[in-house]
Amino acid sequence: MEATMQGSTQPGEKKFKTIPILVSLLLSGFIGMFSETALNVALSDLMKVLSITPTTAQWLTTAYLLTLGILVPISGLLLQWFSTRQLFVAALSFSILGTFLAAISPSFEFLLTARVVQAMGTALLLPLMFNTILVIIPAEKRGAAMGMIGLVIMVAPAVGPTIAGLLIESLSWHWIFWLSLPFLVLALVFGILFMQNVTKVTKPRIDLLSIVLSSIGFGGIVFGFSSAGEAEGWGSPKVIFTIAIGVVALVLFGIRQMKMKQPMINLRAFKFPMFVVGVAMVFICMMVILSSMLILPMYLQQGQGYTAFKAGLLLLPGGIINGLMSPIMGRLFDKYGPKWLVIPGLIIVAVTLWFFSGITAASTVAFVIVLHSTLMIGVSMIFMPAQTNGINQLPIELYPDGTAIMNTLQQVAGAIGTALAVSIMTAGSKNYLKTVSDPADPSNALPAFTEGVQNAFMFGMGVAIVGLILAFFIKRVIVQHKTQASMH
Structure with missing residues (x-):
């Protein structure tokens, strides 16, 4: 153990240029997350331009998640077969190619293919980012470092819809991708110059x-x-x-x-109870975040009649608050542990979703902004502390497996969450139309849609309550002893 793992990290604690490595990873991670959610606001616009139904448009998100769900589990293996630099260059190359293809897309099928190529880049990048940070940053400072990742990962989806809305209004949806392209190229150049190999290539049997x-x-x-x-x-x-x-x-x-x-993935990671609780919390969080991020822009545009830009603008404060809270939660986690953050966070999320389930076409802008911001504060209290606490319990040799499991299940949770939310929303609308005398009357469309949206938020609240029950089992992991135990 000493020879394999420490050989790659110990002499290097000083040698690692931590800041440039982090900048390369975080910049590329930011753009990856930005393009993942920027498209959500463009969906209503794409439905008109490409003449597709909401369920077909959903495949632009689903295909992305499907690719991640298939490739991320293999990432643990790839991290042991290829050097950090090789994987980083490959990830950025896929992202750049996918983004370029999306920017020139003439049709839905072409755009869908481009999204799959983009997702291949993100699938390599996410586990690489987490694993590299776990290796180069000592355990006692890990909460703050993961908080910085949280800042990047959460602000990107937050500003995504706003910037996308502005681009759609003044140019076209293609510009969502043209805007991302130079930043990805910059991240690649930065990575080629500064990225170091932080793990040892062991080439296990495939x-x-x-x-x-x-x-x-x-x-x-x-x-x-x-x-x-x-x-x-x-x-x-x-x-x-x-x-x-x-x-x-x-x-x-x-x-x-x-x-x-x-x-390929060492499932013995599940023998560590806090890792299991951490995985469950991350799963629940992703279901809530991604289903809300899909339903809310749809509601603001179709239910309230806002433009894509205004819908994005209304979601901006919540996203920025979440991003800013992430490093603060990281420091609080380092100091106090996860329990006093995760339990109140889940209570906040459940109560907010309950309020959201009463949303109507007459709900005010202020009401939506306050609720969305409160939801995002709650999420920042759960996600990073539960994730870091879970991975902290693993011995170092299980880090690649732990990050692969966490990242895979995040994608699966996202797909399940969005699919359930959309089907609950559709079913709610259909059931409403069955109760009216003339379902074809256009005046019934809005109340039917609202009913569906309310049902989707009720589902989110149910998921949060399940998380709250689980959260009472969370305990702080004392890392010092764990890492030393696994090293000696």
């Missing part, structure tokens, strides 16, 4: 069956849930079949990993 099972498993579940958000609904054979195949493949994948000497 087990093709594990890769196939993992891809079918995570891919099937993400695809099944996303299809359920479409018109066919939960009862369709396609949905039931793909989810069932996904679950069976994942069970077989899990059994195979436990029997292998060198597993």
